[in-house]
Amino acid sequence: MMSRFFSPNVFLGIAPIVLVIAVWQGLVSFGFAPAVLLPPPGFVFGRLLQQLVTFAFQQEIAATLIRLFAGFAIAVVLGVSIGIAAAANPAINAVVRPIVRVLAPLPKVALYPALLLLLGFGHGSKITLVAADALFPILLSTYYGASTVEQKLIWSAMAAGTPRYEILFKVVLPAAMPSILTGCRIGLVISCIVVFLAEMITSTDGLGHALVTAARTFQAVDMFVPLITISLLGLILNGLLGALRSYLLRGFPEA
Amino acid sequence: MKARQNGRGSNDAPHVCEGDGLSGRFLAKLVLLNVRASETRYGMTVVAARSSEWMRPVTSQEPASAIIEIDRVSQVFQTSARKDHLALSDISLTIEEGAFVSILGPSGCGKSTLLYIVGGFVSPTSGMAKIKGHAITGPGPDRGPVFQEFALFPWKTVLGNVMYGPRQQGVRAAEAEAQSRALIEMVGLKGFESFYPKELSGGMKQRVALARTLAYHPEVLLMDEPFGALDAHTRTRLQNDLLTIWERDRKTVLFVTHSVDEAVFLSDKVVMMSKSPGRIRQVIDIDLPRPRRRNELLLDPRYQKYVVDIERMFDESDEAGPVS
Amino acid sequence: MMTPAALTKRAAPVLACIGLLAVWQVASLALKNDSFPTAIEAVRAIPDILGDKESLLNILASLRRMAIGFGVAVLVSIPLGLLMGRSRSIAAFFNPLLMVIYPVPKAALMPIIMLWLGVGDVTKTLVIFLGVSLPVIYHSFEGAKAVEEKMLWSGAAMGLSPAQRLVRIVLPAALPEILTGCRTGLVLALITMITSEMIARQSGAGNILFNALDMGQYDTVFAMIIIVGAMGIFLDALFERARARLVRWSEPQFDMPLSFS
Ligand SMILES: Nc1ncnc2c1ncn2[C@@H]1O[C@H](COP(=O)(O)OP(=O)(O)OP(=O)(O)O)[C@@H](O)[C@H]1O
Ligand SMILES: [Mg+2]
Numbered sequence A: 001m002m003s004r005f006f007s008p009n010v011f012l013g014i015a016p017i018v019l020v021i022a023v024w025q026g027l028v029s030f031g032f033a034p035a036v037l038l039p040p041p042g043f044v045f046g047r048l049l050q051q052l053v054t055f056a057f058q059q060e061i062a063a064t065l066i067r068l069f070a071g072f073a074i075a076v077v078l079g080v081s082i083g084i085a086a087a088a089n090p091a092i093n094a095v096v097r098p099i100v101r102v103l104a105p106l107p108k109v110a111l112y113p114a115l116l117l118l119l120g121f122g123h124g125s126k127i128t129l130v131a132a133d134a135l136f137p138i139l140l141s142t143y144y145g146a147s148t149v150e151q152k153l154i155w156s157a158m159a160a161g162t163p164r165y166e167i168l169f170k171v172v173l174p175a176a177m178p179s180i181l182t183g184c185r186i187g188l189v190i191s192c193i194v195v196f197l198a199e200m201i202t203s204t205d206g207l208g209h210a211l212v213t214a215a216r217t218f219q220a221v222d223m224f225v226p227l228i229t230i231s232l233l234g235l236i237l238n239g240l241l242g243a244l245r246s247y248l249l250r251g252f253p254e255a
Numbered sequence B: 001m002k003a004r005q006n007g008r009g010s011n012d013a014p015h016v017c018e019g020d021g022l023s024g025r026f027l028a029k030l031v032l033l034n035v036r037a038s039e040t041r042y043g044m045t046v047v048a049a050r051s052s053e054w055m056r057p058v059t060s061q062e063p064a065s066a067i068i069e070i071d072r073v074s075q076v077f078q079t080s081a082r083k084d085h086l087a088l089s090d091i092s093l094t095i096e097e098g099a100f101v102s103i104l105g106p107s108g109c110g111k112s113t114l115l116y117i118v119g120g121f122v123s124p125t126s127g128m129a130k131i132k133g134h135a136i137t138g139p140g141p142d143r144g145p146v147f148q149e150f151a152l153f154p155w156k157t158v159l160g161n162v163m164y165g166p167r168q169q170g171v172r173a174a175e176a177e178a179q180s181r182a183l184i185e186m187v188g189l190k191g192f193e194s195f196y197p198k199e200l201s202g203g204m205k206q207r208v209a210l211a212r213t214l215a216y217h218p219e220v221l222l223m224d225e226p227f228g229a230l231d232a233h234t235r236t237r238l239q240n241d242l243l244t245i246w247e248r249d250r251k252t253v254l255f256v257t258h259s260v261d262e263a264v265f266l267s268d269k270v271v272m273m274s275k276s277p278g279r280i281r282q283v284i285d286i287d288l289p290r291p292r293r294r295n296e297l298l299l300d301p302r303y304q305k306y307v308v309d310i311e312r313m314f315d316e317s318d319e320a321g322p323v324s
Numbered sequence C: 001m002m003t004p005a006a007l008t009k010r011a012a013p014v015l016a017c018i019g020l021l022a023v024w025q026v027a028s029l030a031l032k033n034d035s036f037p038t039a040i041e042a043v044r045a046i047p048d049i050l051g052d053k054e055s056l057l058n059i060l061a062s063l064r065r066m067a068i069g070f071g072v073a074v075l076v077s078i079p080l081g082l083l084m085g086r087s088r089s090i091a092a093f094f095n096p097l098l099m100v101i102y103p104v105p106k107a108a109l110m111p112i113i114m115l116w117l118g119v120g121d122v123t124k125t126l127v128i129f130l131g132v133s134l135p136v137i138y139h140s141f142e143g144a145k146a147v148e149e150k151m152l153w154s155g156a157a158m159g160l161s162p163a164q165r166l167v168r169i170v171l172p173a174a175l176p177e178i179l180t181g182c183r184t185g186l187v188l189a190l191i192t193m194i195t196s197e198m199i200a201r202q203s204g205a206g207n208i209l210f211n212a213l214d215m216g217q218y219d220t221v222f223a224m225i226i227i228v229g230a231m232g233i234f235l236d237a238l239f240e241r242a243r244a245r246l247v248r249w250s251e252p253q254f255d256m257p258l259s260f261s
Helices: A010-029 A041-052 A055-088 A090-103 A108-119 A123-147 A151-159 A164-201 A207-216 A220-248 B021-042 B049-053 B111-119 B158-168 B173-186 B202-214 B232-249 B260-266 B294-299 B301-320 C004-031 C039-051 C053-086 C088-101 C106-117 C121-145 C149-157 C162-200 C205-214 C218-246
Strands: B002-004 B016-018 B066-078 B084-096 B100-104 B126-131 B143-146 B220-224 B252-257 B269-274 B279-285
Touching: A010 A041, A010 C088, A041 A055, A041 A220, A055 A090, A055 A123, A055 A164, A055 A207, A055 A220, A090 A123, A090 C004, A108 A123, A108 A164, A108 C162, A108 C205, A108 C218, A123 A164, A151 A164, A151 B111, A151 B143, A151 B202, A164 A207, A164 A220, A164 C106, A164 C162, A207 A220, A207 C106, A220 C088, A220 C106, B066 B111, B066 B252, B084 B111, B084 B126, B084 B252, B084 B279, B100 B111, B100 B260, B111 B126, B111 B143, B111 B220, B111 B252, B143 B202, B158 B173, B158 B202, B173 B202, B202 B232, B232 B260, B232 B294, B252 B260, B260 B301, B269 B301, B279 B301, B294 B301, C004 C039, C039 C053, C039 C218, C053 C088, C053 C121, C053 C162, C053 C205, C088 C121, C106 C121, C106 C162, C121 C162, C149 C162, C162 C205, C162 C218, C205 C218
Parallel strands: B100 B252, B100 B269, B143 B220, B220 B252
Antiparallel strands: B002 B016, B066 B084, B066 B126, B269 B279
């Protein structure tokens, strides 16, 4: 989804980021904002580098990443299998469709208190929340991809002697792959956002928790650090997924 | 055995004859008489005398060699307006083993549908299709489709696409690869084995699609306007190649096309269909020598005559409009 | 007159709701967990919340912030997205910045913005605004980019100025895509609203939810979840209605975020 945000005009693109940082610096330098509220950018990035090498901060990142990956992985497995099953089987479709209609627009964060009550304050509730939020974009785009597979691809495979259940793995799944990966991309960004929020709402570790701790003690610098970290994590993960995508979709036009 | 009529009157249009042996021939004569009558009536040379050579019913040969039998097949589609649309009406056709049969007809007359029924992709509303005496209930590797849209697997390379069928049949990987490479070479794509379909031109894609289908050795090739999406030049080349391949191993081919030239050039038999509802209007034997060479054939007056006659029949059915 | 098939189709989501509540009921009865009330208990608690004047005002205040944040975001993002879609340099200018902002949880900006602007309505509305803008910009951008060049050429040939072309050709042509973005934005607005209130813990629906959690009023927690969930489903259904009317001409499409077909 975001690869198309890229464009050859790199310099033009760097300009606004530089501009934002310059305005930020300017606000601090000319005394419009006290450094307590808005620390200068150099200070923030210095602090980021300094933090990145400490074990404690690395552990926060690790905690966040574990939850993010676990939740995202569950969402991918469930989303892809339910999506394909719903596209392949009318009976499953009849059950899944209305349930998804109801659950998809439901703001999943609202479920978080319930998850806390049921699964406790540990990893379980956060991972479940991430999975619940990332599930629907993946499920819906898998369903879309699987139900729009070119009929003649399926026929070609059937004529070559592929049994019905194998068609699902040998034709439908690979043919739906572009759409599935688009869903995964959306799901990944959502996972980043949700895991951070869950950690902010209640947690004892993770990047979100680091932000909340800093906010409690009004340490503006330390509030920026986790935010920039999650943004960088998002960019890196997105880049990795993009690389995986162009590898998996190397045969597809416009991958 | 029955004869069906098409057109407004009983004697201003050719008839379709299906049946066996003598009675079929007998009917064909009747048809001819009718046509001659219409000739004199309207002062047109609809069908020349020599046409007796090809106005033969399709099942005139021994039924023993029949590989595909289509028996009173009808197909009704439910359209969104909740009206039933009769796409194929009571089609009966027999195709002999090793024959190259083309289906010609106006757009929407149900050519593709008929082919899909033989392929087992669509089950007919009534009637049945048989291959070698067994009812067709689904797709199988004895019938290989080649679609106008190529339908190559975009996630597989040329080699991967061609190997798919043999691998599915349980051929060992090394053997399947060797066979596939040979086939790819035969369709003239040596050197492109590791290309993806998106990197090929339309004509190349269609060659791959043909190779992919040939790779699992179907007894019958079902080709639905395979060259329809190609430019004239590529189309001619692929026609020649297809003929060469066919003349070598004489598979049965059921070939849907819009092009009269193509049908006459390639086929032993041309099945002409009419629209609304889809019916077989006429079956025409193409009695031209094989192997056929394009440059010779184009100059052959018999070839030209077939083309002109069939085109004229098309025009007539256009003038007649949809017959219901 | 509705045919039985259409009736089932209409009723299916309702059936699904009832089914989900039934599953909940059975699960809570089976678990016998104090902190997991049955569905019936939770539903019974709903009138208490909606009957309570303060809670109701809180929820309405939340909704008002959401409406303002959403409205302003849409008004700003659509023109920006359209401009980006039609001009390479504008797109090149904004894309990287948007790409950096995209994975940042907008509600996580709450503490920082609170530091600057206090805990008032402005902060919360601003956060909702940020949450809604990105998907709307993205979809408007994609929609505008996909507008057929020839349509614009014929517009230019008819003497439309660039601005007129943007409003009279690009906007309607990109409308289906824009509305898809708005629909995602609407659900995101709700999510951001709840989350920011959960983080700020001052007022609003998210606050009621967590206060109840802290005080151990578990049936209120679950009743509130039902209320928020119902808001989501209701807003989405409402928007889908509007969307279907606005873009009746467009092909029925699978629009991503929320519903099948
Ligand atoms: N799945 C379907 N549902 C409803 N109607 C269909 C379906 N498939 C085909 N038809 C109808 O059946 C008729 C025959 O279709 P078919 O595709 O077989 O025609 P055709 O002869 O192959 O046409 P063309 O030469 O344009 O490919 C058409 O009127 C078409 O509208
Ligand atoms: Mg067709």
